[in-house]
Amino acid sequence: MVIKILIQLKNINTDNLSIWAKQAKTTIKEASVIQRIPLLAVANPNWFAVHICCESGESYGYGDTACIFPLMSLIKPFSLLYLLELLGSKKVLDLVGFNPSQMPFNSLEQLITDNGFPRNPMINSGAITVANKLPGTNGNHRTQLFCEWLNQLANSNLYLDADILASVRNNRSQVNVSIAQYLQQTQHIENIELALDTYEQICCISGKVEDVAKLGKLLACESSLVNSQHRQIVNDVMLTCGLYEASPHYAVKIGLPMKSGISGALLAIVPNQGAMPAASGAIASYSPALDSIGNSVAGLAFIEALTHNL
Numbered sequence: 001m002v003i004k005i006l007i008q009l010k011n012i013n014t015d016n017l018s019i020w021a022k023q024a025k026t027t028i029k030e031a032s033v034i035q036r037i038p039l040l041a042v043a044n045p046n047w048f049a050v051h052i053c054c055e056s057g058e059s060y061g062y063g064d065t066a067c068i069f070p071l072m073s074l075i076k077p078f079s080l081l082y083l084l085e086l087l088g089s090k091k092v093l094d095l096v097g098f099n100p101s102q103m104p105f106n107s108l109e110q111l112i113t114d115n116g117f118p119r120n121p122m123i124n125s126g127a128i129t130v131a132n133k134l135p136g137t138n139g140n141h142r143t144q145l146f147c148e149w150l151n152q153l154a155n156s157n158l159y160l161d162a163d164i165l166a167s168v169r170n171n172r173s174q175v176n177v178s179i180a181q182y183l184q185q186t187q188h189i190e191n192i193e194l195a196l197d198t199y200e201q202i203c204c205i206s207g208k209v210e211d212v213a214k215l216g217k218l219l220a221c222e223s224s225l226v227n228s229q230h231r232q233i234v235n236d237v238m239l240t241c242g243l244y245e246a247s248p249h250y251a252v253k254i255g256l257p258m259k260s261g262i263s264g265a266l267l268a269i270v271p272n273q274g275a276m277p278a279a280s281g282a283i284a285s286y287s288p289a290l291d292s293i294g295n296s297v298a299g300l301a302f303i304e305a306l307t308h309n310l
Helices: 002-011 014-025 070-088 089-095 108-113 122-133 139-156 160-172 175-184 192-205 209-218 226-242 244-253 298-309
Strands: 049-054 059-063 205-207 259-260 265-270 281-286
Touching: 014 049, 014 059, 014 298, 049 209, 059 209, 059 226, 070 089, 070 122, 070 209, 070 226, 070 259, 070 265, 089 108, 089 122, 089 209, 108 175, 122 175, 139 192, 139 205, 139 209, 160 192, 175 192, 192 205, 192 281, 205 209, 209 226, 209 281, 226 244, 226 259, 226 298, 259 298, 265 298, 281 298
Parallel strands: none
Antiparallel strands: 049 059, 049 281, 259 265, 265 281
């Protein structure tokens, strides 16, 4: 499946995007927008946008591409990449595991079962642990440094959305608080409030679907900007863990590294495979209607349609 996509990705056109997007949008009636965070709850479930960035420099967009949304959990692969670049893989592997979870992304039970060692950085316990180690004097400083790093490397226009952050803070997940408390109890983080504040802020980094696709190119394409081993580690953990407990299903069904966020953001990576470098790239979508696991229904349907047709 991946090889077929690599050969054909550069031949995508806007007519194809329109057909696959309309096909994907028929699945929206089966899903609902998240309600826990008020500013996310008001999103129109019919919004749909897609942007594809190819290593060759070609790019394609379709749909509600002017929509701005928070990345939420889709930021997790990039906070992991950031920490890998700063600390190296050996130190990061001492902080968090890379094993799939069969439980929900915010499962305290999974963390307790694992004796406080976060199973992977794509679920909340692992992402909070990673956020705890980001450089900076406080949550604001850490988020600023991280966002600047992303924008510099990806040529993106991401920013911290203060209104979304206020909505998240006013409706703080008590499950995340319990996870952070257990992480402190087991000596995996030191300061609960700092770890949670950093985690909440980086999840509220926002942009357009094009910005997400530009981020994806950092993982899809060989370059001097990112260590190739670190890029491969992030892709591997996305493939096996990026869609939470649904990850094994889509690893077989679609076969691409992917990551979702509860805002409706979704990113799929078509990695550089050497023989066909010009065909690699990133596919980003935004559709806020989610399934029961927390993944964008139309986004996944679009990626599935694209892979099957190519």
